[in-house]
Every structure is written in structure tokens, then in C-alpha cells.
Amino acid sequence: MPEFRDRATETFVTHRNLLFTVAYEMLGSAADAEDVLQETWLRWAGVDLDSIREHRAYLVRITTRQALGRLRTLGRRKESYVGPWLPEPLLTAPDVAEDLELAESLSMAMLLVLETLTPTERAVFVLRDVFDLDYDEIAEAVEKSPAAVRQIAHRARSHVAARRPRGVASPAETEVALEAFQRAVATGDLQGLLNILAPDVVFLGDGGGVKQAALQPIVGATVVARVLRRIDPAGSLVPTQVNGYPALVLRLDDQIDTVVAVRIEQGRITGLYAVRNPAKLSRMEEETSLRR
Numbered sequence: 001m002p003e004f005r006d007r008a009t010e011t012f013v014t015h016r017n018l019l020f021t022v023a024y025e026m027l028g029s030a031a032d033a034e035d036v037l038q039e040t041w042l043r044w045a046g047v048d049l050d051s052i053r054e055h056r057a058y059l060v061r062i063t064t065r066q067a068l069g070r071l072r073t074l075g076r077r078k079e080s081y082v083g084p085w086l087p088e089p090l091l092t093a094p095d096v097a098e099d100l101e102l103a104e105s106l107s108m109a110m111l112l113v114l115e116t117l118t119p120t121e122r123a124v125f126v127l128r129d130v131f132d133l134d135y136d137e138i139a140e141a142v143e144k145s146p147a148a149v150r151q152i153a154h155r156a157r158s159h160v161a162a163r164r165p166r167g168v169a170s171p172a173e174t175e176v177a178l179e180a181f182q183r184a185v186a187t188g189d190l191q192g193l194l195n196i197l198a199p200d201v202v203f204l205g206d207g208g209g210v211k212q213a214a215l216q217p218i219v220g221a222t223v224v225a226r227v228l229r230r231i232d233p234a235g236s237l238v239p240t241q242v243n244g245y246p247a248l249v250l251r252l253d254d255q256i257d258t259v260v261a262v263r264i265e266q267g268r269i270t271g272l273y274a275v276r277n278p279a280k281l282s283r284m285e286e287e288t289s290l291r292r
Contacts, residue, residue: 007049018056019059020033022064025105025111027070027071028088030283031279039066043062044058060131060137061137064123064141083205084204086112087243089261090284092242096241097245102244103244104168104244105126107244108263108271109263116159121152121159122156124149125160131292165265165270169267171244171246177268177269178239180195181262193224193228194225196268197221197268197269198270201219202270202271203224203272204218206273206277210276231250235250236250244290245262256285258275260273261273
């Protein structure tokens with residue numbers, strides 16, 4: 001029995017970062033992704049390892065099924081959420097940004113696009129387009145036929161293509177725009193803000209009913225610029241890596257107050273995502289390892 005437990009633990013630990021990434025991509029919540037991994041481990045610890053041909057695929061299957069159940073519960077929770085719901089930001093290591101496809105899939109903008117899919121569509125899209133699993137593996141994970149999975153993948157891909165950023169900016173391009181944005185905010189430069197914000201920029205703030213935040217999206221460069229100029233001048237905006245892309249952290253009295261992620265298209269900011277809900281900021285003090 002101890003030998004079995006050691007083998008099961010070693011295999012689970014080997015694939016843990018991959019499994020967390022799958023769960024987070026499906027849920028947009030690190031806390032829920034961790035719960036899914038706990039449930040995955042409990043089920044994994046009870047299987048006969050010798051009867052499993054492909055351990056990685058089996059673990060991904062368990063994680064996907066657990067995440068699907070959690071995603072439906074999370075959907076009901078979001079219905080009563082106060083104000084806009086934003087994904088939980090993750091402090092990520094530089095190697096995440098080097099994998100451009102992974103970084104794009106983890107960006108706030110893309111995670112919000114994935115929110116518009118049904119749970120099964122989201123699972124199929126993530127497993128196929130992000131993790132490149134074959135249709136037979138995905139079919140087992142979502143308990144559909146391979147033919148049905150192909151149809152779901154096509155439908156999800158079309159849905160995402162119509163809503164994803166028109167020209168995905170590289171982390172380097174994002175960093176340049178973010179530096180200009182940071183300077184303008186720090187100096188209260190209204191014209192500087194108007195120069196970097198797209199005319200139809202959208203600002204979303206997530207306070208979760210705990211911290212003050214706009215209860216509806218704010219649209220338009222002029223009004224968004226006015227909101228940004230109200231940022232507490234006593235705070236410090238610090239550049240960092242969030243979900244694989246450059247972002248800013250607002251610190252007040254050396255405590256994280258707000259994480260600001262951006263969406264960049266053609267050199268200008270088209271989306272600002274400000275997470276203030278304290279319950280969503282716990283993963284910003286230590287890097288999260290993400291893998292495909």
C-alpha cells in the first residue's frame with residue numbers, strides 16, 4: 001500500500017501544474033481550481049494505477065469532469081455577484097509569457113470571452129485549442145462522442161473567434177502601452193490618458209461588494225480617463241506579470257489594493273480590468289506555476 005501511495009503521489013505531483021492550469025482555464029478562479037485538484041486527488045488515490053494506460057490523460061479527464069461540475073455551481077454564484085465578475089488574477093513567472101498561446105488563453109480578455117461559452121463548450125475549447133488533446137481524449141473527459149465533440153469544438157471556436165481581441169498584442173507591445181498608461185495615471189496627465197486609451201475603451205471593476213467599484217461597465221475614453229484620475233495619489237502603481245501579460249498593481253500602505261490588467265489592440269488600450277475584491281488577490285504575493 002505505501003508503494004502504491006508513493007506512485008500515485010509522484011504521478012499526481014508531476015502533472016499538478018498542468019491540472020491546475022486546465023482547471024483555472026475552465027473556471028477563472030484559482031480558489032475553485034485548487035478545490036478541483038483536491039477532488040481530483042481523492043479520486044486518483046482510489047484507482048488501480050496498473051489498469052490505467054495513460055496516467056496524464058486519465059488525470060486530465062478527472063480534472064475536467066470535476067471542473068465541469070464546479071463551473072455550473074460557479075455560474076449560479078455569479079448570478080448573485082455584486083457588480084461585474086472578473087477572473088482571479090495570478091502572479092505568473094516570465095516563462096508563461098514566453099508561451100504566447102498559453103499567455104493569450106490566460107489573459108483577462110480571453111478568460112472573459114470563455115465566460116460566454118456553455119460549460120461543455122468551454123471544456124472542449126480549452127482541451128482542444130489550448131492543450132491540443134485529441135478528440136477521443138476530450139470525448140472521454142466530457143462524456144460525449146468524438147463526433148459530437150468535433151461539432152462542439154467548431155461551434156466554440158467560431159464563437160471565440162467572433163469575440164476575441166482583433167489583433168492580439170504581444171507581451172512586449174503590452175508592456176510599451178502599459179508604461180505610457182502608468183506615466184499618465186501617475187502624473188494625472190489627462191491628455192496622456194486620452195492618447196493611450198482607445199475611443200471605445202471599456203473599464204470593468206470587480207469589488208465583489210466588499211470594495212468600492214463601478215457596478216456597471218464604464219465605456220469611452222473621456223469618462224474612463226476621469227475615473228482613472230481619481231486613483232489615490234498616495235498609492236504606488238507597480239508593474240508586474242499577471243496571467244502571462246504585463247499588468248499593474250496598485251499598493252496602498254504597502255498592501256495590494258487593486259490589480260489592473262489590460263487589453264491592447266493596435267497599440268491602444270481597449271479594455272481595463274481592475275480587480276479589487278480582496279478574496280481574489282491572494283495569488284498575487286507568490287508566483288503560480290502554469291503548464292501546458
